[in-house]
Amino acid sequence: MTTPLIRTEKLSKTYHIGGGDVRALVDLSIAIPKGEMIAIMGPSGSGKSTSMNLLGCLDTPTSGNYWLDGQDVSQLDSDALAHIRNEKVGFVFQQFNLLARATALDNVELPLTYGRVARRLRHEKAEKALAAVGLGDRMDHRPSQLSGGQMQRVAIARAIVNSPQVLMADEPTGALDSRTGAEIMALFQRLNAEGITVILVTHDEHVAAHARRILRFRDGRLVADEAVAEPIRAAEAVAQMQPMPEAA
Amino acid sequence: MTYADCIRAAVTALRANLLRSILTSLGIIIGISSVIAMVAIGAGAESQIKASIESLGSNIMIVLNGSRTTGGARGGTGSNITLTEEDAQALQRDVPSVEVAAPSVQGRFQLVSGNTNWSTSVLGISEDYMTARNWQIDQGRAFNETEFKSAGKVVLIGSTVAERLFPGEDPIGKVIRINKVPVQIVGTLATKGQTPFGQDQDDTAFIPMSTAKKRVLGGRWVKSNLVGQITVKVRDAENVAEAETQVATLLRQRHRIGEGAQDDFNIRNISQFLAARAESTRVMGILLASVAAISLVVGGIGIMNIMLVSVTERTREIGLRMALGARRRDILTQFVVEAITLSLLGGLIGVALGIGGSHLIAQTGDWPVLIEPQAIGMAVGFSAAVGVFFGFYPARKASKLDPIDALRYE
Numbered sequence: 274m275t276t277p278l279i280r281t282e283k284l285s286k287t288y289h290i291g292g293g294d295v296r297a298l299v300d301l302s303i304a305i306p307k308g309e310m311i312a313i314m315g316p317s318g319s320g321k322s323t324s325m326n327l328l329g330c331l332d333t334p335t336s337g338n339y340w341l342d343g344q345d346v347s348q349l350d351s352d353a354l355a356h357i358r359n360e361k362v363g364f365v366f367q368q369f370n371l372l373a374r375a376t377a378l379d380n381v382e383l384p385l386t387y388g389r390v391a392r393r394l395r396h397e398k399a400e401k402a403l404a405a406v407g408l409g410d411r412m413d414h415r416p417s418q419l420s421g422g423q424m425q426r427v428a429i430a431r432a433i434v435n436s437p438q439v440l441m442a443d444e445p446t447g448a449l450d451s452r453t454g455a456e457i458m459a460l461f462q463r464l465n466a467e468g469i470t471v472i473l474v475t476h477d478e479h480v481a482a483h484a485r486r487i488l489r490f491r492d493g494r495l496v497a498d499e500a501v502a503e504p505i506r507a508a509e510a511v512a513q514m515q516p517m518p519e520a521a
Numbered sequence: 522m523t524y525a526d527c528i529r530a531a532v533t534a535l536r537a538n539l540l541r542s543i544l545t546s547l548g549i550i551i552g553i554s555s556v557i558a559m560v561a562i563g564a565g566a567e568s569q570i571k572a573s574i575e576s577l578g579s580n581i582m583i584v585l586n587g588s589r590t591t592g593g594a595r596g597g598t599g600s601n602i603t604l605t606e607e608d609a610q611a612l613q614r615d616v617p618s619v620e621v622a623a624p625s626v627q628g629r630f631q632l633v634s635g636n637t638n639w640s641t642s643v644l645g646i647s648e649d650y651m652t653a654r655n656w657q658i659d660q661g662r663a664f665n666e667t668e669f670k671s672a673g674k675v676v677l678i679g680s681t682v683a684e685r686l687f688p689g690e691d692p693i694g695k696v697i698r699i700n701k702v703p704v705q706i707v708g709t710l711a712t713k714g715q716t717p718f719g720q721d722q723d724d725t726a727f728i729p730m731s732t733a734k735k736r737v738l739g740g741r742w743v744k745s746n747l748v749g750q751i752t753v754k755v756r757d758a759e760n761v762a763e764a765e766t767q768v769a770t771l772l773r774q775r776h777r778i779g780e781g782a783q784d785d786f787n788i789r790n791i792s793q794f795l796a797a798r799a800e801s802t803r804v805m806g807i808l809l810a811s812v813a814a815i816s817l818v819v820g821g822i823g824i825m826n827i828m829l830v831s832v833t834e835r836t837r838e839i840g841l842r843m844a845l846g847a848r849r850r851d852i853l854t855q856f857v858v859e860a861i862t863l864s865l866l867g868g869l870i871g872v873a874l875g876i877g878g879s880h881l882i883a884q885t886g887d888w889p890v891l892i893e894p895q896a897i898g899m900a901v902g903f904s905a906a907v908g909v910f911f912g913f914y915p916a917r918k919a920s921k922l923d924p925i926d927a928l929r930y931e
Contacts, residue, residue: 331844331924352848359846366928370841374537386526387846431845 276343278438278470279305279328284337284347286323297323299493300337305472307438310465310504312473312481315490322443324490325474329362329441330354342438359388363432363469367444369424371416371431377403378412381431388435402430406460422453429460439470446480452514458483459507483507522851524858531859534831542863545827548820549867549907550874553900555813557875560896562882563806565889570799573716580620580758581653582765584612584751584772587785602747603785608775609647609751616771618764620756623649624748626733632678632686632726634697639685643699643726645733645749653754656727661693661708664729672731676704679723680712702736704728758796765790820867821907828860828915839919840927853920860912861905868904872897 284301287294298320305311315321326332327339330346333354339347346357358364363384371380381399390398403412406426416424425445432440442461446454462483465471473484481487482505489497522530535542586602604624612622626645631638648669650656659680668675676697683692692706713722734742755764765788776785832839839852847855876897879890 326925329844331928352850355843355846355848355851358844364844366841370837370928372838372841374533383842384845386522387842387848387851389523 276340277304278307278309278342279303280340281328282338284324284327284334284339286327286332287335296493298327298334301327301495303488303495303498305470307470308465308468309486310462310471310473310484312475312484312487313490314475314478314481314487316476318492319490320493321474321476321490323493325441325443325472328439328472329364330357355387359384360435361438363435363437363440365425365428365432365440365442365445367447369416369421369428369448371424371427373416376413376415377408377419377427377430380416380427381434384431384435398434399430402434403427405433405464406430420453421449422456425449425453425457426460429457429464433464433469437469439472440464441472441474443474444476444480445473446477447475452511454480455507455511455514458505459511462504462507479505522847522854524854527855527858528862530855531862534835534859535863538831541827545823546820546863546867546870548823549817549864549904550820550871552813552817552820553868553871553904554873554875554878555816556810556900556903557872557892557896558878558882558890559806559809559813561875561879561890561892562888563802563809564891564893564896565883566802567799567806568891569889570802580755580761582753582755582761582768582788582790584608584753584768585787585789586749587787601785602749603776604748604751604772605746606647606748607746608772609748611775612751612753612768612771616764616767618756618760618767619753621649621653621752621754623647623653623752623754624730624750625650625752626730626738626742626749628733628738630700630737632682632697632699634686634695637686639682641679641682641724641726643728643733643737645730645737646727647730650727650752653752656713657711659709659711660691661706663708664727669729669731672735673729674702674704674732674736675707675728677708677710677727678706679710679725681721681724682726683709699726699728700737700739702732704732761790761796817903817907821864821911824860824863824908825911825915827863828856828912829918831859832856832915832919835919836922836927836930839922840924840930843922843924844928849920852922853916856916856919857909857912860916861908864904864908864912865901868901868907871904872900875900 280303282302284298285296286298287296301324313321313324323332327334330341331354333349334347337347338345341357342361346354349357372383378396378399381402382395385395385398400409400412403409406429408423408426408430411419411423416427419427440461445461446457449457458480461471461473473480475481482501484501485504486498486500488495489499584604586604606624609622609624612619624647628643629640630643631640644650648666651663658677663677664673664675667673676699678686678692686692686697687695692709695706696703697706698704710723710725710727715721728737730748734745753764753768755761769784769788772786773784778785842852876892879892882888883890
């Protein structure tokens with residue numbers, strides 16, 4: 274068996290708040306192979322956000338180890354983590370987090386500017402990523418000129434523009450209506466089918482049911498690691514829905 | 522992130538809040554433009570006064586014949602002449618701080634050339650006079666030693682006289698008559714312009730002192746050693762006041778003026794008066810520039826304030842940039858560059874306004890302004906420094922943000 278893309282061993286995070294210790298994540302040991310589509314579930318305070326921050330290299334663990342793509346990243350400094358995030362992790366957020374004054378193309382290019390990619394290559398890659406999410410004709414639009422679903426597509430294009438190993442999506446459909454949400458889920462499933470590892474962080478069972486594997490958290494601990502027998506196929510669900518006029 | 526990316530990001534961010542950016546820069550714009558204008562005004566006034574001093578002859582004092590007629594009617598100068606050529610020699614020999622003591626005589630005469638004439642002040646000068654008063658020859662030559670000694674019939678004329686008597690002609694070699702004495706023009710004097718008191722210095726003619734005494738003034742001057750005035754050049758401008766005391770002491774001794782008795786001479790020290798004026802102008806210039814500099818600091822604080830607001834407003838953007846791979850250094854650079862862009866832009870606009878304002882003052886107020894390139898360089902450099910100084914703290918604050926907290930910031 275090949276080395277998993279993500280492997281953690283007794284990964285823990287403790288916060289010191291108001292004199293007391295809060296054990297946000299306790300002894301997480303998991304392995305996620307390349308190409309997996311996984312959902313992290315749990316109510317707020319369960320440790321799902323903490324685990325996403327750790328797996329996404331936004332934060333460092335208090336103890337334990339984390340190997341991403343074979344590299345131990347648990348003790349890296351903030352600059353090294355920034356570099357890892359830039360090259361290996363793509364983020365998609367509930368509120369899209371696009372730069373309001375920049376065009377779709379500029380937004381998608383943003384990770385590449387931090388990777389010191391030459392300008393022409395940046396344009397090429399960003400155009401390709403936008404085409405891949407179906408927004409090839411909206412490159413010069415600003416976020417205010419796009420619908421919620423389109424904004425999330427721009428955000429996804431931004432996340433995949435640097436060909437990351439793993440896509441971290443934090444409640445990606447939380448701010449969208451159900452049809453648009455289904456379209457976004459269909460996009461994730463397609464990207465996953467093309468080889469990107471996808472990690473969904475959600476409290477929504479329906480969203481989680483699109484993954485092939487669900488990790489359930491409670492009180493900072495992993496309480497269940499179950500395979501989904503038959504994931505929802507979002508593309509088919511969209512096809513069955515009543516067609517809706519989409520905002521320009 | 523490259524610097525080009527940083528500048529592009531900064532311009533985008535500043536344009537997003539265009540009015541706010543302009544208002545923020547306004548402090549720097551006002552500061553820099555007033556610094557430029559104030560320095561230009563100060564430097565202009567200073568250079569004008571300096572030029573005046575130089576045209577009068579630097580480090581000069583003039584010993585005039587006395588005021589024994591004080592209380593009586595004026596016009597008795599001729600009868601009270603006590604200064605002698607020997608006085609001048611003694612001053613030059615015995616007062617160490619005196620470089621040159623040049624005696625001269627003067628009178629006002631009609632200069633006649635053919636059928637034109639012109640009344641001007643005619644100076645009989647000694648050999649050192651031209652050096653002492655910084656007179657230069659424009660065309661022709663100065664007097665030679667023989668002409669000084671043997672009352673040569675030669676004359677040097679100022680540019681005003683040349684224009685009046687020989688408009689459009691070359692006066693060199695022409696013969697004119699001064700008080701019926703024919704003299705040949707051997708040279709013209711380089712133009713000096715007006716004194717600070719509005720007197721035309723070029724409306725004059727020089728003849729050797731011996732010529733003046735023996736041929737032009739005549740009468741009792743012919744065999745006398747008396748002189749009209751002694752021009753004293755002091756070695757060091759700092760020593761003018763000290764030299765003045767020494768000159769006065771020596772002259773009182775030579776003229777045997779007892780304790781408590783009044784001087785029979787007057788010492789005028791124009792350059793010192795002007796130097797004081799230059800100094801006060803300089804002090805005023807410094808004061809104005811300091812006030813302007815304070816407004817620059819205030820402008821800098823305005824930038825810092827807005828940058829702090831901007832960092833808070835854009836916390837989520839900062840978090841996002843960090844999530845996408847921005848290092849702390851990248852965030853720091855981005856915000857410092859933004860602050861510098863803001864202040865430098867203000868600085869450049871300020872320089873333009875300052876130069877324009879200076880010209881306006883020069884034209885409408887008839888005030889001399891002098892814009893020095895180094896003042897502009899300093900202003901631009903200073904505005905960039907203001908950006909770095911006042912932008913650094915907010916930028917550092919931004920770069921210290923925790924990406925997780927920043928992303929979650931509402």
